[in-house]
Ligand code: AMP
């Protein structure tokens with residue numbers, strides 16, 4: 001057997017990422033991919049992607065809201081201090097409108113946080129600056145109009161768009177949806193992501209491995225990453241390093257919304273993934289990226305049969321995928337850390353787009369490097385690292401590892417240090433980019 005007769009396209013990290021972002025944008029712009037939706041209870045909507053706009057059903061806040069416990073006053077009454085005002089009532093949060101007195105000149109009402117500010121008052125003085133005796137209160141601090149009040153509708157007006165279609169719901173978005181009465185929200189269906197591990201040496205987690213066999217860890221790390229990215233993993237059986245068996249499983253995997261292969265994309269004699277996909281007339285966007293780990297990563301699209309939905313007995317859902325001409329795939333390098341890193345860098349944005357999430361850029365934090373790093377130039381590096389320290393003292397340091405097969409070291413890490421391709425030394429104390437995991 002020989003190495004795949006492929007035109008290789010090895011891109012810089014930035015170019016490879018741009019290619020992925022372009023394809024993700026195409027998915028979002030077209031309605032080719034499945035855009036089926038589910039109605040879910042708000043309590044199980046965290047992490048799902050909205051398929052509807054959420055609008056304000058009333059002004060937010062619906063009344064001028066006091067942000068403090070104190071006294072609702074006319075600010076002009078406090079021009080000379082201390083000022084003594086007549087207390088004409090007390091307004092609790094939730095007070096009925098017909099029980100709220102108007103505040104006239106020389107008057108005030110005690111008011112609680114979250115209560116409606118009465119007509120006539122234009123500010124709230126915090127309780128700390130007051131001494132009440134009977135129906136009189138002495139106030140020792142002036143206020144400007146509007147102080148400690150949020151005006152009716154200042155956060156949003158009735159009918160205003162609060163959350164857009166394509167937004168992944170986080171805790172704040174859930175709170176906002178709840179505040180406008182959305183106990184059920186419409187979200188996009190999760191894309192199905194097929195996982196196909198390749199390699200004659202790979203055995204299932206439940207099997208007893210022979211002395212030279214390796215347990216399949218990649219399918220499991222990928223399943224976890226897919227779920228975190230919003231997808232639904234579909235694990236296929238492990239494919240052998242043999243053309244026919246591999247092809248049959250690739251064909252099955254192409255029925256999902258996205259196919260992730262791991263292993264078999266390096267230059268070795270039995271790395272057959274690209275060769276099989278070439279025979280299937282796949283289009284390759286790139287066949288490598290100048291990164292470490294993960295250099296052999298492959299991205300492309302290949303003709304597929306009917307969508308997965310239609311083939312799975314009993315899963316005929318309403319609004320299921322329309323037949324699709326081709327399916328995107330990634331060939332992720334088999335080394336476990338390479339698999340994890342290339343998923344985060346390249347596969348995640350495709351899953352997000354397939355779910356209908358609006359595009360977003362990769363996020364890097366910056367921290368001070370604890371210990372100097374010396375490295376060869378030419379590849380952009382994403383190396384397992386430990387971010388530690390609190391408050392202003394965050395620092396980051398590489399974990400000692402044995403290379404991109406070292407899962408134990410990677411499990412001790414909580415982030416990746418990112419080193420530009422043209423740097424051969426990063427000095428201790430330097431600010432360095434960090435990608436969280
Ligand atoms: P490959 O990319 O097929 O050349 O594999 C590179 C390395 O990753 C080899 O040491 C493989 O044994 C290992 N590997 C490949 N697939 C897996 C997997 N699913 N789980 C754990 N290790 C794997």
Ligand code: MG
Nearest residue numbers: 198199263264
């Ligand atoms: Mg292999």
